[in-house]
Amino acid sequence: MGLLHPDRLFPTEPGLRSLARELHAGVAGLPILSPHGHTDPRWYAEDAAFPDPAQLFVTPDHYVFRMLCSQGVALTDLGVPRADGGPTETDGRKIWRLFAQHYHLFRGTPSRLWLDHAFSTVFGLEQRLSPANADRHYDHIAECLSRPEFRPRALYDRFGIAAISTTDGALDDLRWHAMIRDSGWHGRVIPAYRPDAVVDPEFPGFAANVAALGDLTGCDTGTWAGYLQAHRARRAFFKSFGCTSSDHGHPTARTENLPEPEAAALFAKALRGACTPDEADAFRGQMLTEMAKMSLDDGLVLQIHPGSHRNHSAAVLAMFGRDKGFDIPTRTDYVRALKPLLDAVGMRPDLTVIVFTLDESSYARELAPLAGVYPALKLGPAWWFHDSPEGMRRFRELTTETAGFYNTVGFNDDTRAYLSIPARHDVARRVDCAWLATLVGSGRLDMDEAHDLAQDLAFGLAKRAYRL
Template identity: 55%
Template sequence: MSEHPRWTLDPDRALPAEPTRRAIAREIHGRTADLPIVSMHGHVDAGTLARDEAFGDAAELFVIPDHYLLRMLVSQGVPHHELGIPPRDGGPVQHDRREIWRRFCEHWRAFRGTPTRYWLEHELVEVFGVSRAPSAATADLLYDELLETLARPEFRIRALFERFGIEVLGTTDSATSALADHATLRRDGWGDRVVPTFRPDVLFHPDGAGWRAAIDELSAASGVEVGDQAGFLEALRERRRYFVAAGARATDHGHRTPDTTPLPAEEAQRLFAAALRGPLGVREAEAYAAHMLFESARMSLEDGLVMQLHPGVVRDHSAQVAGRYGSDLGFDIPRGVEFTRALRPLLDAVGHDPRFRLILFTVDETAYSRELAPLAGAYPSVLLGAPWWFLDAPGGLARFRELTTETAGFYNTSGFVDDTRAFASIPARHDLARRIDAGYLAKLVAEHRLGLDEAIETAIDLTVTLPRAAYARPGDGG
């Protein structure tokens, strides 16, 4: 019997099928494929880089931390505890990592046509060099191959960081974090390569069960007594200064809506005082969160942090899953979002100020051409963030260009962000975005709407120039 051929990937994957466009897209992609990765929005744990950790096994690397992968397996009837996620009540959980990997491989066909499939193929073949595609029959072979590979020093996380060509990586950090891991990275000479991002969401939503404890943490971390709204604002400013000193470039806001309606000072104080006594109702909490987005924009004028806003997700849609296993396990579901009226108070106040930058993300692609592209195409402070979460797929990335370019152009966008916790998927996600952009630009060239030299220049700008400018260090300008 002949040996099974080694698994390889087609070099033209995700490029246009039409021959003329494909040839142009190949040339454009060839000019961006090896450019550095500017990864400014994501959720890689800075501690794994500070400790230069090794990835222990295939389940730990691919299955357990990846929400995309978990949610698909759960949708196919595999419960979380069989994938290594422990129930909160101490119930049984699968600890055998090989068995977790087997469950994933048995369901490989469920990922057909998904971006997860593309990313996983890139990781398995291009990064880790496995010999066969996943299946029930190959699960143990691949597990053993990966176990041997991951034990080698060149597959520790810092070595992979260098190999991936990551220029800078933005993490997402609680507003009260001491940033100890970032301090370690700075001591090791990585301070300009791994930078924190200020995430204050829990502090802005006083209907949350953890809000009061978070306020106490803020007071302790900032050294400011937080007994009223004025103290709260000063504590936030102090923490933002701390983040800027640690290398932060941006803030990050994952609100339920993009409402930015400011409150009179006395009303903000009243709501804050009421929240100290007990959780606010939903309507009052939403009004307070909107006010704090407005205040955050004004703070960005002071310290230069770019403001990222990505509203419109119902978090932990399944109360059963959240109650049994906890939060952030694949049950965050998109909802429709209105931006035009919601952002008007903020943009009226600071939208023309050259000190301010606002990057808008959405999971509601119906807003692209109707609202977001016109906003970015008019306000000098507004940039469109890349297709993100549920939309960072070949079709979603292509639709983004089709729906926004004619109104906002390319140069009112901020470049691709991967928004991932799965470190090894970073080059795969950026590669897919570069291929889709190459295909879109190839269409413009083939239709004689853009010269090839302009298309190549634009592709390079989308890859490195625009994200560098969008996330410039405070004080460096855009």
């Protein structure tokens, strides 16, 4: 049968499996919209060959190396670069053999689904990776990567991607997006405005970052009014490259709507580096509401990705830097946290605020009831640690009764791992078709409605929500 079972993730009951197959057949070939993700725009700009298999699948993928780290494998042995530039493994074949030796650790995980999908559909490998075949797999993948049809732009077409969004800091010059645009290539690669470095008083170098924002825009970012105007200018610059969304990765979902003098005073305190942790959180919350108000003017969709205790290991942060697999979900409040923003703009149907969560306990208790009544609020899909078959199903089970399907925004892959994008969308489409089949089989949905929903969940909702 090979690596991929044709009925993977479908119900085991024959009748429901048949319904899921039929629904999936109608959406399997739809184009991919990737409205939020972290692939590198440089890939599409330069269209250079990807490096060796280890640099493609292991070293940059925190889903992979965090699992191996949990079993005692040193990050340096996987080629993860050190912050101080110290020694780390550079032999791709050696890293790959270590990866193959520990491939069994991924049994039952979504990473295994994504990796097997890429090995099978992208590279035509049909044997499960193991120490015995590690070198053969490595050599085959390396040979494929040397061919033009395995370069980023060719894979964009092969994957059926209609549009893909990168995530770019507010201070980014978007040079790679400019190169893509100037190249005349047909692919649609757009930035998303991620201003964390200039809205978070606890971000390293915050005051210097705000000064750099002023230099970029010609605005006086030493004043509250000038600081807000600088954000408007940068958002307009991002929009000139096709940007349709902003993205905010805050520790909490807190929002504020302070009177202007209080907001200005808090900003001045942030610039001085004098904020308490609570005041820093309040300032981040104020900026979410300010960004929502800006969205009423420029149309950008506002995404809130809260609830991660980032860089939990101080030792790993010091040795390897940020985003090295040690981000951990935390409990998150939404009812009280979002109220100031929703009081200000929540009843505006011309605004889209997409809220994500890593706290599944909030689905039915808080998020679905909020999205089920406020016109501006929509629910992002199961995210990060819950981007899994079970996580997706739990999301549907816990939110649909209160928020329905049309207060959600379809699927986004939110990944740095380019070759996993088709796999992630395949998993989402199969899980949604399986869930819809159960609704049809239990008499809660007609088959024609299920077909319509399958199309919307796979493509239509994301297109509308992200204005693509």
